Amino acid sequence: MSTPTTDDSLGGTPLPIGWAAPAHQPSDDPLTEATLTVRMQEGLARPFQREAIANATDHTIVAMEQRFAGTAHDELREQGRKIRATAIANLPDYLEQWLAQADANGTTVHFAANDGEARQIVADICLEHDVSRVVKSKSMASEEVSLNSALENVGIDVVETDLGEFVVQAMGDRPSHVIAPILHRTRGEVREQFSKMAGEELPDDPAALTGFAREGLRHAFLTADAGISGGNFLVADTGEIVMVTNEGNGRLTTSLPRIHIALVGIEKLIPRRTDLAVLLPLLTGHGTGQLITTYVSVVAGPRRADEPDGPEQTHVVLLDSGRSGLLGGPFEEALHCIRCGACQNICPVYRQVGGHAYGWVYGGPIGAVLTPLFRGQKDGGELSHATTLCGACDDVCPVKIPLHDLLLGLRQRRVAEGCVGWGERATFAVWGQVWSRPLLYRASTAVARGSLRVLAKDGVVSRRLPGLSKWTAGRDLLLGRRR
Amino acid sequence: MDSRGVIADYVGMPLSVRLFPTCLSDVIGRQTVLDATYVLERIGMRVEPLSGATCCGQPAFNSGHDAPARAVAKTTLRALDDGTDDPILVPSGSCTSMVRLHWRELFHGTPEAEAAMRIARRVRELSSFLSDHVDAIRSVEPALTARVGYHDSCHMLRELKIKDAPRTVLGAITGIELIELGSAERCCGFGGTFSGRYPDVSVAMADSKIVDINDAGIDLLVSADPGCLLQLAGRLSRTGSPVRAVHIASVLREALA
Numbered sequence: 001m002s003t004p005t006t007d008d009s010l011g012g013t014p015l016p017i018g019w020a021a022p023a024h025q026p027s028d029d030p031l032t033e034a035t036l037t038v039r040m041q042e043g044l045a046r047p048f049q050r051e052a053i054a055n056a057t058d059h060t061i062v063a064m065e066q067r068f069a070g071t072a073h074d075e076l077r078e079q080g081r082k083i084r085a086t087a088i089a090n091l092p093d094y095l096e097q098w099l100a101q102a103d104a105n106g107t108t109v110h111f112a113a114n115d116g117e118a119r120q121i122v123a124d125i126c127l128e129h130d131v132s133r134v135v136k137s138k139s140m141a142s143e144e145v146s147l148n149s150a151l152e153n154v155g156i157d158v159v160e161t162d163l164g165e166f167v168v169q170a171m172g173d174r175p176s177h178v179i180a181p182i183l184h185r186t187r188g189e190v191r192e193q194f195s196k197m198a199g200e201e202l203p204d205d206p207a208a209l210t211g212f213a214r215e216g217l218r219h220a221f222l223t224a225d226a227g228i229s230g231g232n233f234l235v236a237d238t239g240e241i242v243m244v245t246n247e248g249n250g251r252l253t254t255s256l257p258r259i260h261i262a263l264v265g266i267e268k269l270i271p272r273r274t275d276l277a278v279l280l281p282l283l284t285g286h287g288t289g290q291l292i293t294t295y296v297s298v299v300a301g302p303r304r305a306d307e308p309d310g311p312e313q314t315h316v317v318l319l320d321s322g323r324s325g326l327l328g329g330p331f332e333e334a335l336h337c338i339r340c341g342a343c344q345n346i347c348p349v350y351r352q353v354g355g356h357a358y359g360w361v362y363g364g365p366i367g368a369v370l371t372p373l374f375r376g377q378k379d380g381g382e383l384s385h386a387t388t389l390c391g392a393c394d395d396v397c398p399v400k401i402p403l404h405d406l407l408l409g410l411r412q413r414r415v416a417e418g419c420v421g422w423g424e425r426a427t428f429a430v431w432g433q434v435w436s437r438p439l440l441y442r443a444s445t446a447v448a449r450g451s452l453r454v455l456a457k458d459g460v461v462s463r464r465l466p467g468l469s470k471w472t473a474g475r476d477l478l479l480g481r482r483r
Numbered sequence: 484m485d486s487r488g489v490i491a492d493y494v495g496m497p498l499s500v501r502l503f504p505t506c507l508s509d510v511i512g513r514q515t516v517l518d519a520t521y522v523l524e525r526i527g528m529r530v531e532p533l534s535g536a537t538c539c540g541q542p543a544f545n546s547g548h549d550a551p552a553r554a555v556a557k558t559t560l561r562a563l564d565d566g567t568d569d570p571i572l573v574p575s576g577s578c579t580s581m582v583r584l585h586w587r588e589l590f591h592g593t594p595e596a597e598a599a600m601r602i603a604r605r606v607r608e609l610s611s612f613l614s615d616h617v618d619a620i621r622s623v624e625p626a627l628t629a630r631v632g633y634h635d636s637c638h639m640l641r642e643l644k645i646k647d648a649p650r651t652v653l654g655a656i657t658g659i660e661l662i663e664l665g666s667a668e669r670c671c672g673f674g675g676t677f678s679g680r681y682p683d684v685s686v687a688m689a690d691s692k693i694v695d696i697n698d699a700g701i702d703l704l705v706s707a708d709p710g711c712l713l714q715l716a717g718r719l720s721r722t723g724s725p726v727r728a729v730h731i732a733s734v735l736r737e738a739l740a
Contacts, residue, residue: 480517
């Protein structure tokens, strides 16, 4: 790790050198090795996490409902869906248009076909321009490619400046929600971590804890050579990058350091700036219930000759990493996602197990869809089963992505591609043979019904039964009562 | 309401219906089907026997195994396609949504495609059919003193968009106090094969509802989906809750005793 310049005259408290080094180095592919079942068990084993998630997500859902009460919400969602569908269906054209405009704005554009290229490109830009410290605003794309560890490996000090991401980084943790990265953490845990960093006991007071982070972050902003951000939208007709934040760190990241690098998925394109009139209220309303976020930043390239501030260079790294392969296919609609997190908030499975159970960057229904699509069936395939297909996500998606259908489609693809164990295949094959013959069906159900009657006491099977233990471990089996 | 329903209600002519028992009822016990039959007959309908129907194919379909799902569904399709126009009633929101909405996809491009559409038009979720005949239900004076909470099954609510019908039916029973549960629309955690794949998550999901169910001060938790009832009744029983989870057909049956 290099020694960042620490000029105290710039204000703020210098961060202890190397404080940001994660407790563990995430591997090249952060999809954890534990099985889905184990990861879900880990989530269940944190009762406080479940309570915190329930409270926070309930709050957000109510805020969302209040935000859109009395408005033509469904029409707005339909407009949003159409804009996203148009953008994705014509992605190459809009990309070309955006490129021409971005070029005219003085933005340097790079293409990253995969995670490795993205890491390399960003690292190269930093090394070429003697960057020793970068400040980062929240970016899920950078989580996808594990950007931080790649930069740290070449000696660059990386400071996450979103408060939640700041905590995540300090703890060597991973975000568990697309817009609320530390949904799984308690205030006590944050206090403990910050106290460790401060070298003194900090009070159990959100304002004081935030104040501690602000002090350090202010210094980081003033001493950073580059700012790395993501982007919520790329506007084709203007070549702009649009970002929404609530803490102001995004604007400092993109405007204060001499270099701004935005790492953005290619699917973030929208045709026109006027489309923001539909998509911004959908994103903020479904994400946090806000009419609009505290900051909406529209970045149109580096500082112009007649402008007093802004970066000297603006780089945009367009990330593919599995996206273009979905174009024109049955899962294309997954690319419509604007990352609001509403499907995570509403998902009854997510609410129990939390975001880390999904094993990669995205949790909840959209994570169960994107992970196998971006990372492959081998690593993420089983995730499509981590849902009851309740469909609550469909109803809450701001751009009406048919998540239920996509999840079902992924289950079908798993079977079609032979990713399902022989046991499951054999079970369903035999089942299909038996239950497609009425006589055998009647015999098999009579045997099942009869056996359960024998095992039941007063119509209730409560013992752990071989073959049924997964049911009876936590539940009784109530048989229809005879009168 | 179709014209035959009007005749049944106002002229008293028995309307002939079919009742598709569903596989869960065949495995767990046919009480729900017997209760539904009793109720339908009490309001003047004739429940015609249905032979050869097995399962709608949902367990395999929702697991991604289309071929066995299609084989099983085809058997049921043939049994249901009996050449009449009689409504086919299903005491399960989930199976209804499979037949009404997903068979279309399952049989797409097969010789059964047309028959699947035909059946989809005839199939009705039981409580939604009963709510069309709520006057007939009132006329037989069902009465039951109970505080009741209703659980919306996900497929019934979000796929079939049926929310008011079961509440209308419960409202026709004298003595029932219907209490809206805050968690009425939240998934119970059953999810078919999900309940066996991830039993601990499934049970945790049930528990998050059961907190609300126990706090609501209800006697009966009513639903129109045997899957949700299997899950919620099983967990309520295991945790020693005094709340009884029952199918809407069984509530009506009790109210007509």
